Amino acid sequence: MLRDITIGQYYASESVIHRLDPRVKVVATFVYIISLFCFDQLSGYIIAALFFGCMVKLSKVPFKFITRGIKPIIFMLIFTAALNLLWTSGEHILIKAGFITITVEGVKKMVFMALRLIFLIIGSSLMTLTTTPNQLTDAIESLFKPLNKVKVPVHEIAMMMSIALRFIPILVEETDKIMKAQMARGADFESGNIIQRVKNMVPIFIPLFVSAARRASDLALAMDARCYHGGEGRTKMKPLKYKKPDIIAYLVMFGYICIIITAGKFLPI
Amino acid sequence: MSIKLQDVNYIYGIGTGQEIHALKNINLEINNGEFIGLAGHTGSGKSTLVQLLNGLMRASSGVIYYNGQNIYDKLYNMHSLRSKVGLVFQYPEHQLFETTVINDVQFGPKNLGLPQLEMELRSFQALKMVGIGDELLDVSPFTLSGGQKRRVAIAGILAMQPEVLVLDEPVAGLDPAGRDEILGLLKKLHSENNITIILVSHSMDDIAKYVNRMLVMNKGEIVLDGNPAKVFQFEKELERIGLGIPQAVKVCHQLREAGAYITGEPITAEDCAEAIYQWLKV
Numbered sequence: 001m002l003r004d005i006t007i008g009q010y011y012a013s014e015s016v017i018h019r020l021d022p023r024v025k026v027v028a029t030f031v032y033i034i035s036l037f038c039f040d041q042l043s044g045y046i047i048a049a050l051f052f053g054c055m056v057k058l059s060k061v062p063f064k065f066i067t068r069g070i071k072p073i074i075f076m077l078i079f080t081a082a083l084n085l086l087w088t089s090g091e092h093i094l095i096k097a098g099f100i101t102i103t104v105e106g107v108k109k110m111v112f113m114a115l116r117l118i119f120l121i122i123g124s125s126l127m128t129l130t131t132t133p134n135q136l137t138d139a140i141e142s143l144f145k146p147l148n149k150v151k152v153p154v155h156e157i158a159m160m161m162s163i164a165l166r167f168i169p170i171l172v173e174e175t176d177k178i179m180k181a182q183m184a185r186g187a188d189f190e191s192g193n194i195i196q197r198v199k200n201m202v203p204i205f206i207p208l209f210v211s212a213a214r215r216a217s218d219l220a221l222a223m224d225a226r227c228y229h230g231g232e233g234r235t236k237m238k239p240l241k242y243k244k245p246d247i248i249a250y251l252v253m254f255g256y257i258c259i260i261i262t263a264g265k266f267l268p269i
Numbered sequence: 270m271s272i273k274l275q276d277v278n279y280i281y282g283i284g285t286g287q288e289i290h291a292l293k294n295i296n297l298e299i300n301n302g303e304f305i306g307l308a309g310h311t312g313s314g315k316s317t318l319v320q321l322l323n324g325l326m327r328a329s330s331g332v333i334y335y336n337g338q339n340i341y342d343k344l345y346n347m348h349s350l351r352s353k354v355g356l357v358f359q360y361p362e363h364q365l366f367e368t369t370v371i372n373d374v375q376f377g378p379k380n381l382g383l384p385q386l387e388m389e390l391r392s393f394q395a396l397k398m399v400g401i402g403d404e405l406l407d408v409s410p411f412t413l414s415g416g417q418k419r420r421v422a423i424a425g426i427l428a429m430q431p432e433v434l435v436l437d438e439p440v441a442g443l444d445p446a447g448r449d450e451i452l453g454l455l456k457k458l459h460s461e462n463n464i465t466i467i468l469v470s471h472s473m474d475d476i477a478k479y480v481n482r483m484l485v486m487n488k489g490e491i492v493l494d495g496n497p498a499k500v501f502q503f504e505k506e507l508e509r510i511g512l513g514i515p516q517a518v519k520v521c522h523q524l525r526e527a528g529a530y531i532t533g534e535p536i537t538a539e540d541c542a543e544a545i546y547q548w549l550k551v
Contacts, residue, residue, distance in 0.1 A: 174363075180325050181364040184356040185425060186348065186380030203376065206366035210411065 009065070011129045017059035018130045021246045022139035028253045029127040035257050036116050036123075039264035045115055047263055051256055052123060061129050069125035070118060077117055085110040133165045142240050148231075155231025163219070171212060178207045272299040272322060272354070272433065277331030279317050279489075291317040293489040295331070299433075299467065304459045306476030306497070307469045309486035310511045315469050316359070318486070319435045322467070323354035352381050355431030359438045361422035365410040370401065370421050373410050377429040388428075395428035396421070399454060416447040423451070427458075433465040434458065440475060452479055474515045477501070478537045485512065498534035517541035524548075 017025070036048060056066060070077070090105030128136070141158035148154050179189065182203045189200055279292035291314045299305060309315045320326045321333060324340055324347045333340050340350055358364070367373035371392055378388040396406070399420040405413065410421055419439070426434065436455070440448040456479050458464050470476050476483060476497070483500045485493035487510040493500045501507075501514045504522060513519070517538040524545065525531050531548050535541040 177358065178364055180320065181358045181361065182376075183325055184323060184351055184358065185364075185377040186351055186429065187376075188348070188380065203364075203366045207364050210366075211363055 009068075009125070009128055010132050011061045011065055013060045013130075015058060015060040015130070016245060017055065017126075019245065020130075020249055021240055021242055022131050022135040023142055023240060024242075024246045024249045025127050025131050026136070026139045026143060028249065029124055031253050031257055032123045033120055035260045036119055038257075038260050040112070041264070041267060042269050043263050043267040044260060045112070045119075047260055048119055052119065052126070055126060059126060059130050061126070065129060066122050066125055069121050073117070073121055077114055080117065081110045081114045084113045134162055137162045137165070138236075138240060153231070155234065159231075167212075167215070170215070171208070174211055175204065175208055178204050178211075271301055271334075271336065273297070273334040273337075274321075275332045275334070277321065277328045277333060279314070279321065279326070280329045283329065291489050292321075292328070295489075295491060297484070297491060297494075299465065301432075301465055302459075302463055303465055303482050304456075304480045305465075305467045306480035306483045307467055307486065308471060308473060308476055308483060308512055310471065313486040313510075314489040315486055316437055319356060319437055319467065319469055322433070322435055323351050323356045325351075325356070352377075352429050353431055354433045354435060355426040355429055357423055357426050357434070357436040357439055359441060360419075361425075361439075362415065362418035364425075365418060365422060368409060369407050370396070370410050370413070371406045373421060374425045374428050377425050381429060391428045391430060392424070395424040398427060398458070399424045400450065416443055416450070419443070419447075420451070420454075423454075431464065433467065435467040435469070437469045438471075439468070440470070440472075448475070455479065471512065473501075473507075473512060477515045477518070485510070497536045501534070501536070521545065 032048075032052075038044070056063065085102060085106045086100060088103060088106035088109045089101075090103035092104035093101060094104060094107065095102040131139075137158045140161070141154055144152070144154045144157075183189070187200065187203055189197070189204075192200065274295050274297040277292055277295040277297075278290070281289040281291055295318065307315050307318070317326065321328055327341070335350060335354070338345060340347070365373050367376065371389075374392040374395055375388050378391050383391070401417065401420055401424065405417070410418060413421065423436075423439065434455075439455075440451055443451065452468075452475060455466055455468065459466050468476060468480060481496060483493070483495060483497050484491055485500060485507065492506070492510070493503055501518050501522075504514050504519070507514055514522075515536070515538070518536065518541060521531050521535055521541050521544060529545075529548055530551070531544050533540075533544060535544040
């Protein structure tokens with residue numbers, strides 16, 4: 001049942017990409033996404049695809065895990081593609097039927113827009129597949145540290161994120177348990193109209209909220225007992241440190257963005 | 270009237286590559302009117318087994334018969350099975366949700382579709398059985414003490430008047446007084462109302478005193494089955510799987526090994542004391 005839900009989508013493996021500093025992966029993903037908007041011709045897409053293919057190969061993540069990320073956005077993808085197809089005006093008209101006009105430019109734009117969206121999604125998928133949620137929060141904390149200067153509580157936000165992530169599996173398990181307990185008392189969650197179904201959820205939600213509040217207060221107490229006082233002067237057990245492969249990764253990214261920009265400027269198609 | 274399990278297997282996480290074989294070829298017959306203690310180390314499959322009994326989880330393979338009927342049959346009414354086999358989960362007080370104690374207890378009977386009067390009658394009876402006084406009927410269950418909450422939660426199952434009552438670690442986290450109270454209640458239910466009871470616990474001391482049949486599980490298999498006196502003979506095996514036997518029985522066994530003449534197979538601390546007294550007197 002609910003137990004089967006996995007949070008995040010980390011795919012455990014031993015690869016160069018997995019071992020990279022999470023900050024590198026966050027920055028690289030960001031750069032990759034920006035790079036997707038630096039060109040508007042076929043050669044750019046080929047370069048982006050080749051580069052991404054190499055990264056996937058290096059990460060040892062099976063390809064079907066990567067494409068899985070597209071599934072939830074398939075509707076949006078079709079919608080955007082359709083919009084681009086129908087609303088792009090151009091000179092070379094392919095089909096004209098009533099108010100529908102399809103142009104060559106429209107087809108081109110549709111294909112490119114869809115490709116761009118797909119690259120965007122699978123690009124960030126690769127990051128979440130190779131980085132644990134905790135590493136991600138660490139990276140975000142470290143990358144946003146400069147914002148401390150303008151009084152943004154970066155550490156606290158990161159701490160809240162990691163606590164939230166930590167609690168998701170616990171609460172999922174708890175929900176599963178409460179659901180079963182109420183089913184053992186004859187509760188039925190599967191039949192009835194929508195209002196009835198929502199009403200039937202009350203015996204799950206109240207115990208769940210009660211337990212979440214209890215756990216939160218226990219955790220707060222435990223943190224207090226360990227003299228937790230926020231980020232100031234706090235050191236890490238596993239501080240993030242750039243190593244040689246991380247530097248190389250940054251250089252590779254720099255090289256990639258240079259190639260993409262030059263290609264965008266000088267290659268005709 | 271019985272529950273019968275035939276070649277039941279349960280595997281967690283089929284198809285994820287991290288399969289856990291929680292139950293392996295379980296064959297078991299539970300007869301009407303038995304008071305069964307189900308013991309086993311953490312992760313031995315106890316909780317999985319009890320959730321199969323009322324159809325909350327479906328066995329990966331194998332068949333379960335309740336009163337001779339296959340519960341996996343398409344026409345079988347799973348809803349009615351859940352009212353006949355009452356399952357009290359670990360820490361049942363975490364499932365309370367209503368505004369008042371009496372409303373919470375009525376949740377089960379209400380789901381059975383009983384008439385109002387019957388529903389109330391059963392709830393009052395159940396609360397009385399677990400020793401919750403009339404003055405607590407209209408208070409919020411969240412204001413009660415831990416032991417009281419647990420008794421209210423058990424009453425919620427009892428109000429459905431199950432034929433078989435399964436309790437998963439019902440005394441975990443209770444003080445000795447609360448523990449004796451709940452176990453005493455189970456004994457009373459068994460002897461007076463003739464309910465079949467299955468008590469899951471990893472405390473041999475708790476089980477020994479009350480049950481008349483013991484099942485010991487280890488790594489998804491039932492390794493020992495018999496009355497407590499018989500099961501406690503296998504002291505070495507029980508210790509190997511991390512359970513051990515009640516302290517008092519252990520003393521008797523060691524005295525006997527040292528050459529003392531102890532008659533019978535005492536199980537409870539009182540019986541053991543009596544047996545040792547008899548030996549000393551001679």
